Amino acid sequence: MVNVALLGLGTVGSGVVNIFQDPEGRDPLLKEVNLVGVGVRSKTKPRPNSKIAPALLTEDSFALVQDPRVEVVIEVVGSVDIPLKLIRTALKAGKHVVTANKALMARHGTELLALAQSQGVHLRYEAAVGGGIPLIQPLHQCLGANRVSSLLGIVNGTTNYILTKMTQEGRSYASVLAEAQHLGFAEANPAADVEGYDAQEKLAILASIIFRNQLIPLDSIPRKGITGISDVDIRYAAELGYAIKLVAVANRTKEGLLDLRVHPALVPYTHPLSKVDNAFNAVLIEADPVGQIMFYGPGAGAGPTASAVVADLINILSVPDSPMDGDFTATYPLLPIDDVETRFYCRLKAKDDLGVIGHLGQAFGDSAVSLESIVQKAVHGPDQLAELVIITHQVQTKCFNEAIQKIQKLSSIASVDLALRVLGSG
Ligand SMILES: NC(=O)c1ccc[n+]([C@@H]2O[C@H](COP(=O)([O-])OP(=O)(O)OC[C@H]3O[C@@H](n4cnc5c(N)ncnc54)[C@H](OP(=O)(O)O)[C@@H]3O)[C@@H](O)[C@H]2O)c1
Structure with a gap:
């Protein structure tokens, strides 16, 4: 015994x-x-x-x-x-x-x-991490022969539940959050989930495993939650062929830097993570030589979590005398968030002025941001403000932010309402 x-x-x-x-x-x-x-x-x-x-x-x-x-x-x-x-x-x-x-x-x-x-x-x-999904043991052992180049995950069930309901039922963030709290899918204080802290903790753990026991200071992982996302963004994203998901990203760049971040992103409908709905979690790994592997399942709950806890106990009882190996002190340099390259989605309101699209194009162009599309989605209020949705090509974050700062100062722009990253190279 x-x-x-x-x-x-x-x-x-x-x-x-x-x-x-x-x-x-x-x-x-x-x-x-x-x-x-x-x-x-x-x-x-x-x-x-x-x-x-x-x-x-x-x-x-x-x-x-x-x-x-x-x-x-x-x-x-x-x-x-x-x-x-x-x-x-x-x-x-x-x-x-x-x-x-x-x-x-x-x-x-x-x-x-x-x-x-x-x-x-x-x-x-x-x-x-991942509740009932076998993830840590497979990453350590079954994939031990591999060199992992990237990880992309939906690792927080609460935010995935909220975003799924907003998408499927066309409801606001506040109304779905209140329902999720009532049903026990979200805490009374939801900050850990909706502000991305829980996903940040899980990414720190996963990254330290896939990049071989690196010390990953939690605060060094850039984090953005889902609180700024409105039902309008979900609808516009869907019209463009994307689902909005809170993603955890870990890439190893060619230069050997780690690109780690947690943020909401537009995920193309052709991408497997776009189909991960409700409180489910999924983690996609790209590794050499295995290629792409996806882990999927229930990320929390009494049964799934106890399943993983007891699996650990069984592993200990199976091999009590061969505990952990590895060096737990090595560190990797992180890629500054300003240098991360992605596409961007941006929603803004413009005055009904002559040449406003030209001014926008000029401001983006001056910061080396090239645009994939600009679409007018709606006209708002007595001032007839035009709501525009812009998708950029792949750009450095600092170039995009610089362009947004210039655009906010344009007299023809009433407000820049939201900017999100877009997955995929487009
Ligand atoms: N819930 C999930 O789906 C899930 C999924 C993945 C991971 N986890 C992790 O699993 C852990 C437990 O989560 P949970 O949801 O089971 O929490 P929980 O329902 O709040 O249960 C916590 C338990 O710990 C006991 N406790 C609290 N403070 C204590 C203390 N100072 N000394 C001794 N016992 C103490 C409580 O005692 P009383 O019963 O007397 O109050 C209670 O039985 C957390 O680290 C959580 O992040 C949870």
Whole structure:
């Protein structure tokens, strides 16, 4: 038997217990799991979704982690500070650790992995990215022979759900967000999801794996969320043949720099990520020699996340004596966001002045931005402002931003309402 301590009995912890309590037909190693204790915040809290023996519950997770019987610690508490202390304590005491904690791994992953390595134990975190999608283990092992050149992912289910509903039902961001909060797809404070922080954490973890254990400081990844996107942009994008998605991007440039970013983007309908809808996640990898591989599935939820957590435990039980290898201290230079080259979508309002299109073309041209199309989509208000949608060819970000600054100063332009990146070289 193997003695396991579970820290946290919320959404994910309850899913893990459900698997432990019903091992029939699953990996036979699960029959060897002996749950010695479950750390919670409150022992008296009602737990209708869990048939856990009350005697197993404890409010002293530190004592549980240090219990000499415990061989593997599963951390599904959430937040950063307390789990960091609990996991450090567990690793220093020579215990294997499984965690689903992306916020922790994105900030302290390399330190904790190095600690696990020095202690000769496992630290596994499959559930931290992609929920139920096997992603981290396949990237480490099944694709270990490959050199990854790029990763493109939809890694946040909440924003994908919101954007999908806005697209399919023609509704506003605010109305879909309120519904998502009511249905439990979005938190009461949705900032972590809608401002792109969650996707930024997941990208930091994925990039550190595909680029071989690089230290990726979280704040060095440029991030933009979906709060500025209106139902009008979704409709205009659809008319042009694009879906709008929040994407996480990791490219290795020819010069050896890392291009990492999280932002909404227009994704052509011909691209597989444009079909990833609702709360599903998908990650597309380009690697040598395998070519393109796509991972797809449920990115969160009790069952999918517990599936990944328990898979980590099974892996530890299968090969307890061969924990992590690698150097967790190397760094790669990052490509400055100003130097990133993409196409852009821009929506603006122009006065009904003679020569306004010419002025726009001149301002873009002066900054070396060439245009793929300019379309007038609507006329607004008593001033008869023309709403224009522009798609550029591939340009450097700094050139596009410079052009936008000039355009904002043109007397014929009333407002520049939104600029988004467009995937693909066009
Ligand atoms: N939910 C998902 O779909 C999902 C997907 C991927 C990854 N994750 C990650 O999985 C982790 C857990 O998420 P969750 O959704 O299961 O969270 P949750 O439902 O909020 O559950 C958190 C659990 O931790 C316990 N807890 C909180 N503070 C504690 C403390 N100081 N000491 C001991 N126990 C404490 C809580 O105890 P009480 O029950 O007594 O309040 C609760 O049982 C997070 O890191 C999250 O990012 C979640």
